[in-house]
Amino acid sequence: MVDISSKISASARIVSSADLSNLNSTQIIQPPLNNETLPKNHLAIIKNDDELTDTKETERQWATDAQIFEYGSAANPDMKPIPVFVHPAVLHENGATRIIPFDISETLDIDYPCTSPNLMASFVRITVGDDIETHAPDATSQAFYIIRGSGTTTITKGNPNDEGNHIEKEETISWNTGDMFCVPVTRTKMIHTCSSAESFGGAAIYWIHDEPLMNYLGVTPNVKKFNPTLYKKSDMLAHVEEIRHKTGDCHKKNRLGVLLGNAKCAQTKTLSHTLWSLLNSIPGETVQRPHRHNSVALDLCVSAKPGVYTLMGKEINSEGDIIDPIRCDWAAGTVFVTPPGWWHSHHNGSDDVAWVLPIQDAGLFTHQRTLDIRFVDDELKLHHAGRIRGSAFNITNNAYIKMVKQTKQQMAIDEAKNVKLITAPKRSATDTFDIKRKIIKTSV
Numbered sequence: 001m002v003d004i005s006s007k008i009s010a011s012a013r014i015v016s017s018a019d020l021s022n023l024n025s026t027q028i029i030q031p032p033l034n035n036e037t038l039p040k041n042h043l044a045i046i047k048n049d050d051e052l053t054d055t056k057e058t059e060r061q062w063a064t065d066a067q068i069f070e071y072g073s074a075a076n077p078d079m080k081p082i083p084v085f086v087h088p089a090v091l092h093e094n095g096a097t098r099i100i101p102f103d104i105s106e107t108l109d110i111d112y113p114c115t116s117p118n119l120m121a122s123f124v125r126i127t128v129g130d131d132i133e134t135h136a137p138d139a140t141s142q143a144f145y146i147i148r149g150s151g152t153t154t155i156t157k158g159n160p161n162d163e164g165n166h167i168e169k170e171e172t173i174s175w176n177t178g179d180m181f182c183v184p185v186t187r188t189k190m191i192h193t194c195s196s197a198e199s200f201g202g203a204a205i206y207w208i209h210d211e212p213l214m215n216y217l218g219v220t221p222n223v224k225k226f227n228p229t230l231y232k233k234s235d236m237l238a239h240v241e242e243i244r245h246k247t248g249d250c251h252k253k254n255r256l257g258v259l260l261g262n263a264k265c266a267q268t269k270t271l272s273h274t275l276w277s278l279l280n281s282i283p284g285e286t287v288q289r290p291h292r293h294n295s296v297a298l299d300l301c302v303s304a305k306p307g308v309y310t311l312m313g314k315e316i317n318s319e320g321d322i323i324d325p326i327r328c329d330w331a332a333g334t335v336f337v338t339p340p341g342w343w344h345s346h347h348n349g350s351d352d353v354a355w356v357l358p359i360q361d362a363g364l365f366t367h368q369r370t371l372d373i374r375f376v377d378d379e380l381k382l383h384h385a386g387r388i389r390g391s392a393f394n395i396t397n398n399a400y401i402k403m404v405k406q407t408k409q410q411m412a413i414d415e416a417k418n419v420k421l422i423t424a425p426k427r428s429a430t431d432t433f434d435i436k437r438k439i440i441k442t443s444v
């Protein structure tokens with residue numbers, strides 16, 4: 001108990017915590033005498049009369065935006081769906097050095113530039129000998145995939161007088177077609193220079209960052225969650241080859257891909273704590289059966305001959321085929337959006353391997369255990385067995401069974417302990433006899 005009597009003036013009101021909901025009926029209580037403490041369940045507010053009446057106005061203001069909805073009709077609000085849109089390669093294959101944003105914010109009814117609610121994707125075209133700045137100071141992660149060309153990228157020191165936008169060390173890397181790099185929050189500008197390009201007179205970069213997510217949250221990141229990270233094309237392809245030979249699936253595997261991870265994201269195994277990327281190959285004359293996930297995929301077709309396409313749709317039939325699919329034909333250097341939760345299958349009708357590089361907000365989803373990636377044949381098997389699972393998070397199957405077993409074992413242990421607690425106070429037959437004997441003796 002804190003003695004506040006010395007701080008209370010004669011005209012002050014002392015309000016009981018029980019009265020806070022209706023300050024109009026607050027009673028004026030005489031302050032306690034010096035050296036007395038307040039009653040145990042009382043809360044003191046030391047204010048003058050004017051300030052007390054202000055609470056009503058504040059309550060009115062706070063109630064202005066409060067809305068209360070009927071659960072069933074509002075639980076799935078009517079929001080603009082993520083559309084299947086394409087950002088064609090032709091955009092970065094001609095014209096001057098520039099950034100070509102894939103901005104569909106108007107379609108999504110979002111009031112800041114974005115390609116999906118969390119991510120912004122753009123092409124960056126740099127003609128040979130030219131350079132360009134990119135700047136996403138509020139992104140926690142920026143990924144750059146080199147679609148075409150060779151050159152350098154520099155993270156600048158910025159202006160030393162510009163607080164928060166200055167870093168001590170300027171860093172430069174060189175890059176070639178097929179390389180990828182990812183940087184954490186970078187408040188300074190990045191400068192990209194093209195030295196050569198195999199075609200179209202300039203380099204092209206696929207640039208994705210998560211500034212829309214920060215805009216939505218209303219935050220500015222100030223912690224670098226990982227270090228700038230470079231993935232050379234040769235290293236990625238070497239890993240694909242290694243997997244091919246390790247699994248012995250040289251000729252039969254229809255999905256050979258490498259997930260791009262970061263040592264600072266050891267749990268999620270993702271490109272960054274928000275971003276996720278996969279370099280995925282599909283051999284000629286094969287099909288990758290449908291799968292779905294809760295993240296939005298912004299897929300860059302790295303290379304494909306005519307006859308390669310993706311089918312997408314909201315539902316699958318009992319054979320695992322997508323019902324009324326939208327067909328999206330692949331073209332090298334083109335990006336297309338795969339909406340969240342939609343089933344999608346990749347089809348390679350050509351005689352050559354095709355490559356795709358999806359970048360997604362799946363780092364965030366994986367951390368939340370909500371990515372929920374499902375493969376159609378697993379789901380059909382369960383469905384035919386009369387089961388529908390709630391989540392495909394890898395707690396299912398073996399891990400889930402193990403957890404259930406452990407829980408059951410724990411319950412059995414707890415039960416046994418409880419039984420012991422109940423049985424322990426029971427008296428033995430000897431004790432009971434002794435008590436009876438004592439009672440008899442007493443009564444005698």
Ligand SMILES: [Fe+2]
Pocket residue numbers: 291292293297338344
């Ligand atoms: Fe996918």
